[in-house]
Amino acid sequence: MGDSRRHEPWVILQPDGWLRRPALGLNSLMQIPDKIQSSLKVQFGRFLNKDGAVRRMSAEISSEKAKQSCSAAASAEVRLDRHLQAWWDNPSWTDEPPEIKVNVPEGSLCNLNLRFKAGLPPDAVYNIIIDPENKRVFKNIKEVISRKVLLDEGSRQVVEVEQAAIWKFLWWSGTFSVHVFVDQNRKKHTVKFRQGRAGFMRKFEGCWTIEPLFVDKELCLPLNPHSLEEYESCTGGRGRVGSAITLDQLIEPALLPPPPISWYLRGITSRTTEMLVNDLIAETARLRTISNNANAKQGTEETGDANIGDPVRECGDIKERWRQRRKSGRHGSSLRLTSRFL
Structure with missing residues (x-):
């Protein structure tokens, strides 16, 4: 009897009974690339769709962050102008010398802690400290050798700065180079700095901290405001906001000399x-006593107009006005108090 087992045409039995590997015909060989190509197209198409969705989502998030940043910047400028107006209406203030504490940690030259008050709002004081051209204010800065923005997150920046500083003591004076990384945080009103390249000093680091001071707190009696919002509410926006400032600074020279x-x-x-x-x-005393001149009024009016409309569209204009006002201020015709995002 013949073998009743049925075999597919492409199945071939070897003499020992083992199945021989099927031979693929020309059609099969032609179909493999097509199948692979189709599969790759499907997978790649899914990847492109997913990647496109991620990109669109990322663009939307970036746009929303830019919108929030610009809106916050416009609001901050309006708030600063309102606080300055209160000082222009009533510039009465008595500056006091700073309280200085000097500690000498082991292995370092000294740790300085200075506390003082200023008759200007925290944003205004912060702007003076971070101004790239503040050598006009700080006489111990001879020149800014270089300045580079390493990180810019809107309200926070990390800047690399190298400058030549001047020291004076009795009949002696001289200069030395300082290379520092500065972490500027407008939201927290802090300016942290630490030494970069080692030079005359092995360690040079510290932090400026600026906190609001409610100067006209008595207007809120019998209430006791604990936040800026509460203070503005109970004074009807007429209360002056000053600054309580702290500077902590640690200095350690490369070689500590003996007494x-x-x-x-x-x-x-x-x-x-x-x-x-x-x-x-x-x-701060100079800026506090500046009268509310036409330039200041114009700046306030422009800021009010900037709050009308789309904050994203207005953001570039706001920043440009800030730069122009600071530029004018260097010639004595403006206030030099507005922010600068570089």
């Missing part, structure tokens, strides 16, 4: 830092 030389160096450092703070106080 009495270390005493002289400590004295130089204390005097230099005190001079820097006094320069800041003098600048």
Whole structure:
């Protein structure tokens, strides 16, 4: 009887009974690339669709962040102008010398802690400190050698700065180069700095901290405001906002000399830092007593107009006005108090 088992045409039995690997015909060989290509097209198409969706989502998020940033910037400028107006209406304020505490941690030259108050709102003081051209204010800065923005997140920036500083003590004076990384946070009103390249000093770091001071707090009696919003509400926006400022600074030279030389160096450092703070106080006094001139009124009106409409469209105009007002301020015709995003 014949073999009743049925075989497919492409199945071939070897003499030993094992199945021989089927031979693929020309049609099969032609179909493999098509199948692979079809599969790749499907998978690649899904990837492109997914990647496109991710890109669109990322673009939407970036646009929303830019919108929020511009809106916040416009609101901050309006708030600053309102606070300045209160000071122009009532510039009465008595500046006091800073309180200075000097500690000498082991292995360092000194740790300075300075506390003082200023008759200007925190945003205004913050703007003076971070101004790239603040050597006009701080007499111990001879020149800014280089400045580079490493990170820009709107309200926070990380900047690399190298500048030549001047020191004076009794009959002696000189200059030294300082290379620092500065972390500027407008939302928190902090300016942190630390040394980059080692030079004359092994360690040079510190932090400016600016907190609001409710100058006309008595207008809120019997209430006791604990936030800026509460203070503005209970004073009807007429209360002046000052600043409580703290500067912590740690200095460690590359080579710590023995006494009495270390005493002289400590004295130089204390005097230099005190001079820097006094320069800041003098600048706040100058700005506080500036009358509400036409330029200030125009700046406030322009800021009010900037709040009308789409904040994203207005953002570029706001930044340009800030730059122009600071530029004018360097010639004494404006206030130099508005922000600058570089």
